[in-house]
Amino acid sequence: MxxxxxxxxxxxxxxxxxxxxxxxxxxxxxxxxxxxxxxxxxxxxxxxxxxxxxxxxxxxxxxxxxxxxxxxxxxxxxxxxxxxxxxxxxxxxxxxxxxxxxxxxxxxxxxxxxxxxxxxxxxxxxxxxxxxxxxxxxxxxxxxxxxxxxxxxxxxxxxxxxxxxxxxxxxxxxxxxxxxxxxxxxxxxxxxxxxxxxxxxxxxxxxxxxxxxxHNPAQTNIFNLLGISIKYGVASPERYKLQCQNLFYLVLKYNSLSILKIFMWKWIKAIFFFDRKIEYLKNMSIGTLKGIQRFMRDKQYVFYKGAEK
Structure with missing residues (x-):
């Protein structure tokens, strides 16, 4: 009791x-x-x-x-x-x-x-x-x-x-x-x-x-390299665009090497493991650019808010 x-x-x-x-x-x-x-x-x-x-x-x-x-x-x-x-x-x-x-x-x-x-x-x-x-x-x-x-x-x-x-x-x-x-x-x-x-x-x-x-974070695919099976997650090109946008924004926001490693792993998978590479790389590039743009907007907003004070 x-x-x-x-x-x-x-x-x-x-x-x-x-x-x-x-x-x-x-x-x-x-x-x-x-x-x-x-x-x-x-x-x-x-x-x-x-x-x-x-x-x-x-x-x-x-x-x-x-x-x-x-x-x-x-x-x-x-x-x-x-x-x-x-x-x-x-x-x-x-x-x-x-x-x-x-x-x-x-x-x-x-x-x-x-x-x-x-x-x-x-x-x-x-x-x-x-x-x-x-x-x-x-x-x-x-x-x-x-x-x-x-x-x-x-x-x-x-x-x-x-x-x-x-x-x-x-x-x-x-x-x-x-x-x-x-x-x-x-x-x-x-x-x-x-x-x-x-x-x-x-x-x-x-x-x-x-x-x-x-838990089920994304679909799992397997890439065989010299007899070694490498499991990796995969989602749609559109989803990877959003992930790259948010990840690179957070890389800049927190100045984080750890988040950068997660971001780079996305690119390594797309370049070496994925089919439809051009579609993925195009979407990921657009997403990365949007992440940079958001970070710059946020910095500008903080600058203007500071100037108002």
Whole structure:
């Protein structure tokens, strides 16, 4: 039986989750059911072109529709669905979700619609919060399990620079203090940006090695080089344009060699491994240029704001 102190702790760290849908498959919706019972609340946000409420009700019959400006007590029911009617982007959708939940919760879990729990990450995070001072911790991150990763579930914790969003538990107070996700990034690199922003502001990103999430970051292809199989991720040329735009913007924003290495790996894959090389390289060049342009606009804005003072 929990002591009064433990009961108070678990009450204060009741964990809700936000998942953002975009043209989901039935399998994506079934993923929600795999972990829904572990949560205090599940907020489903839909960026699709048409509503998926019927499909969701087949899996979670008690789900209720809410609107973006809801003032209803979110804990009255457990599962909530908000359809935007258009694709707002992952960054903006998550910011809206946090705004809906932030008055009721101190921590919020983010899940991708293609991710599932490999361990009871809610329990792992609650145990960590119960036993540690978390005032300077911005993110608790899991071990992400996928076919290109060598990471494994173990024990203990590790300070890291950033973590992929899915399966991460965000400190609501610090999320708001740091301005949430940069909505101009739209979809890619929001996690990289927020992690660096948190670290540069003196906060921590902690990997809980006993928390595991099954994750699917991009399609995996295999390139054979002298009998050695090299696994690598691949997405569409359009997606690579956005990734290069955001990555190079962040390279300049944080003056980061580590982010530059991620950016360069994209180019190495496109040049040596990909088919349709010209299409990829054209899109990636356009994206890189847009990243430079955004950085210059931001610098100009800061300069003018400074001059106004």
């Amino acid at each position: 929990l002591s009064n102190k433990e009961q108070a702790c678990f009450s204060s760290c009741s964990i809700p989750a936000i998942v953002v849908l975009y043209e989901p498959t039935k399998e994506n919706i079934l993923n929600l059911k795999q972990y829904a019972n572990n949560l205090d609340c599940l907020l489903i946000l839909d960026n699709s072109s048409s509503t998926n409420i019927t499909l969701i009700k087949e899996v979670l019959p008690s789900v209720t529709n809410i609107n973006q400006n809801t003032t209803e007590p979110i804990r009255k029911t457990k599962y909530h669905y908000l359809f935007f009617g258009k694709n707002l982007g992952l960054c903006k959708a998550l910011n809206i979700g946090v705004n809906i939940l932030k008055s009721k919760y101190e921590w919020i879990l983010f899940m991708d619609d293609d991710s599932t729990f490999a361990t009871n990450i809610v329990g792992c995070y609650q145990n960590f919060i119960k036993n540690h001072d978390t005032k300077d911790i911005a993110i608790l991150a899991p071990v992400h399990l996928f076919d290109r990763s060598k990471d494994k579930i173990s024990s203990g914790i590790e300070d890291i620079s950033w973590a992929m969003t899915s399966g991460c538990l965000y400190n609501v107070k610090l999320f708001s203090k740091l301005g949430g996700f940069d909505e101009q990034l739209f979809l890619d690199c929001l996690d990289l940006d927020f992690g660096y922003k948190a670290k540069r502001s003196g906060f921590r990103v902690i990997k809980c090695k006993d928390a595991g999430v099954n």
